[in-house]
Amino acid sequence: MINALIPEADPAITVDGLVVKIGSRTIINGLNFDLHRREILGLIGPSGSGKSVTLRALIGLLPHAGGNVTVMGRNYAQLNRRQRVETQRNWGVLFQQGALFSSLTVKENIEFQMREHLHLSPKLRSDIAMIKLDLVGLPAAAAHSYPAELSGGMIKRAALARALALDPQILFLDEPTAGLDPIGAGKFDELIVTLRDTLGLTVLMVTHDLDSLAMACDRIVALADGKLLKAGTMAEMLQSDQPWLQEYFHGPRARNIGS
Numbered sequence: 418m419i420n421a422l423i424p425e426a427d428p429a430i431t432v433d434g435l436v437v438k439i440g441s442r443t444i445i446n447g448l449n450f451d452l453h454r455r456e457i458l459g460l461i462g463p464s465g466s467g468k469s470v471t472l473r474a475l476i477g478l479l480p481h482a483g484g485n486v487t488v489m490g491r492n493y494a495q496l497n498r499r500q501r502v503e504t505q506r507n508w509g510v511l512f513q514q515g516a517l518f519s520s521l522t523v524k525e526n527i528e529f530q531m532r533e534h535l536h537l538s539p540k541l542r543s544d545i546a547m548i549k550l551d552l553v554g555l556p557a558a559a560a561h562s563y564p565a566e567l568s569g570g571m572i573k574r575a576a577l578a579r580a581l582a583l584d585p586q587i588l589f590l591d592e593p594t595a596g597l598d599p600i601g602a603g604k605f606d607e608l609i610v611t612l613r614d615t616l617g618l619t620v621l622m623v624t625h626d627l628d629s630l631a632m633a634c635d636r637i638v639a640l641a642d643g644k645l646l647k648a649g650t651m652a653e654m655l656q657s658d659q660p661w662l663q664e665y666f667h668g669p670r671a672r673n674i675g676s
């Protein structure tokens with residue numbers, strides 16, 4: 418495993434002066450932050466500030482126009498193709514709408530990456546898929562359902578099971594609680610914390626959900642206009658006098674946070 422060679426103290430990911438352009442427009446403009454191992458980091462910022470673009474750039478879906486991203490001690494830009502595939506196997510991604518393949522059952526969705534990357538017998542692949550299903554709290558009966566037959570909360574869990582298929586060390590979550598009712602969202606937050614605690618996962622979560630930030634996140638990184646506004650704990654965010662953070666954390670929708 419790639420990370421067996423890397424000192425434990427190194428951050429899982431270091432973002433150093435990242436620049437991301439879409440067309441001629443600079444969306445991320447010299448962004449810096451660390452994702453520490455085994456932390457749950459919430460990425461926040463106004464709509465359009467570049468949270469999803471950052472996430473897409475970190476998982477290699479958008480090219481880096483500048484700066485360095487170090488994943489488990491290795492500079493991502495300097496990896497060859499084989500090393501990139503090896504690195505990518507160390508992370509799982511949960512996209513906003515789940516992004517499950519609609520023509521595949523839940524179990525087939527979970528097995529998809531395993532087919533691509535692992536040489537396992539069909540029986541072992543199936544057994545592992547069922548373990549992942551159980552891990553995210555879905556009943557075995559859900560294995561043979563198609564995504565269209567599932568509730569929003571079940572889709573998120575199925576997509577999480579798929580993200581966990583290759584036993585990743587880092588999880589990227591794009592607005593994981595969006596569209597869930599408050600009880601479902603709370604349970605999903607608890608699940609993420611439990612997975613971090615039991616599997617030692619490192620989690621980067623793009624979110625607008627103040628309850629998730631308070632309940633699940635160890636630290637928060639706030640972006641504005643493609644740059645770092647502030648990084649810190651919830652307590653540090655609450656104390657900030659930066660106007661957007663003030664409004665975000667002390668506005669009418671934030672009345673229970675930190676109390």
Ligand SMILES: Nc1ncnc2c1ncn2[C@@H]1O[C@H](COP(=O)(O)OP(=O)(O)OP(=O)(O)O)[C@@H](O)[C@H]1O
Pocket residue numbers: 439444462463464465466467468469470471
């Ligand atoms: N595929 C794309 N083509 C052109 N512009 C894009 C594309 N994706 C994102 N952008 C632009 O990049 C900027 C940042 O978008 P991004 O989706 O990262 O924002 P965000 O912070 O995640 O916002 P939200 O909270 O609303 O999801 C926006 O101005 C958006 O219009």
